[in-house]
Amino acid sequence: MRLQYPSNIKVIQLPCSGRVDILHLLKAFEDGADGVYVAGCKEGDCHFLTGNFKARRKVNYVKQVLTALGIEPERIEMFNMSSAEGPRFAQVAREFTQKIQELGPSPVKTAKAA
């Protein structure tokens, strides 16, 4: 099954969403990402039991950091989906991209040199 999802999304594969690191999420913003989301298995379906819960807590931590920096916390989200749900993956990708487009480019990118 081939599904269309927006081409401006860069997918980084991990063995489990629990492997994402706060530092890597922040680095994406440092490098100018307009938005970042973590796609993990449905709650209760993680092969490592609690990886997706840990991922959600890390995403929440990064939301707090972004807020403290004056960046919209909605630029980072966590979504749960089953690996058998291709259409849902594509739909989340489209919806998130659209939300980020509404927020506009990241304030990290738009800053003018002082």
Add this chain to the structure above:
Amino acid sequence: MIVGDSKPLEEILEMIEGKDRVLVLGCRGCVTVCNVGGEKEVGILATALRIARKMRGLPGHIEERTLERQCDPEYIEELADAAEGYDAIVSIACGVGPQFVAERFPAARVYPGINTTFIGGALEHGVWSERCQSCGNCLVHHFGGLCPIARCSKSLMNGPCGGSANKKCEISPEVDCVWHLIVEKMEAMGRLEELERVWPVKNWITSRDGGPRRRVREDLKQ
């Protein structure tokens, strides 16, 4: 270990306002173990500070370094060639760290990046609890291995106050009444009568009340 909390990012941003070259300095000791000041946290804080700089179009000269310990001059010395080249050094060790760095490098502007909170241990991953107040005269063996100084809100030595209810301290339902725990433990050990001993007022001279403390080991001194 010594336990601490990150300072709010806003406070750290204010500290380094207008400072061009900044070093975020971690410690591999206690603060690594309590996940507040090790190499990983250095990376996270430095990245957040760089993002803040980028947003304002400022150059991001935010460097990262983590020393073995910040409470030993031999490791502080590793900064010798670099320390005074920074406009700000944010130490995320316990309160000893920024003081040792500032003492060794008198011209350096050093800032504490964490709040040092207590001496304690981990109850589980991500949860720490205060266990010792460094009173300088340990007595926990008289209380079933539970410290009434650090764990009783009033540091009572002769049993609970009237605020002990349902195993909890009157200051908060989150706080165990350590005296409830002491009685339960001593009872289980068949040692209840030991609690009849009346403790006179504790001599706090060995604690902070005797002024700043210093320890000298003649046999170790060079």
